[in-house]
Amino acid sequence: MKHRISTWLIVFIGFVLVLSACNAVKLAIPTQEDANRGSQLFKGFGLTELNQGKALFETKCTVCHGLKDPTSKTPEKWKNLVDEMTKKANKKAGKVVITAEEQDLIAKYVLTMHTAVAPKK
Numbered sequence: 001m002k003h004r005i006s007t008w009l010i011v012f013i014g015f016v017l018v019l020s021a022c023n024a025v026k027l028a029i030p031t032q033e034d035a036n037r038g039s040q041l042f043k044g045f046g047l048t049e050l051n052q053g054k055a056l057f058e059t060k061c062t063v064c065h066g067l068k069d070p071t072s073k074t075p076e077k078w079k080n081l082v083d084e085m086t087k088k089a090n091k092k093a094g095k096v097v098i099t100a101e102e103q104d105l106i107a108k109y110v111l112t113m114h115t116a117v118a119p120k121k
């Protein structure tokens with residue numbers, strides 16, 4: 001009986017591990033096509049800025065939780081969220097860790113990539 005329980009426990013743990021691996025967010029690598037879409041949305045926003053926004057998103061927005069998927073929310077939700085999260089980040093640090101300029105790049109990155117096709121997992 002004891003043996004049976006431990007077998008099920010191992011199967012269960014394996015299952016949880018596989019599930020969590022599938023949940024990991026993979027960010028699409030910005031292409032020129034994405035950059036073109038971004039520059040239509042935001043004046044002067046190109047591939048360089050898109051990659052800067054991605055780098056900021058990956059470093060500044062993973063301090064408290066895992067990477068979030070840009071395709072997971074509507075643009076309206078993202079606009080509010082990036083603002084809210086920037087305030088949260090600066091408040092927690094007790095100083096400015098995400099500047100207004102950085103917030104702007106993060107928001108434009110997310111809003112551009114929110115329509116990008118996610119890479120195959």
Ligand code: HEC
Nearest residue numbers: 057060061062063064065068081082085086088089092106
């Ligand atoms: C100071 C800590 C902290 C930082 C830094 C932070 N977040 Fe969050 N974030 C939270 C907490 C707490 C929640 C709510 C719990 C959760 O969903 O993980 C949250 C939730 C979220 C959600 C889910 C909200 C929902 O309604 O589903 C998104 C998306 C998000 N954050 C994006 C960001 C982005 C973008 C940044 C960078 C600008 C960022 N976060 C930086 C603390 C933080």
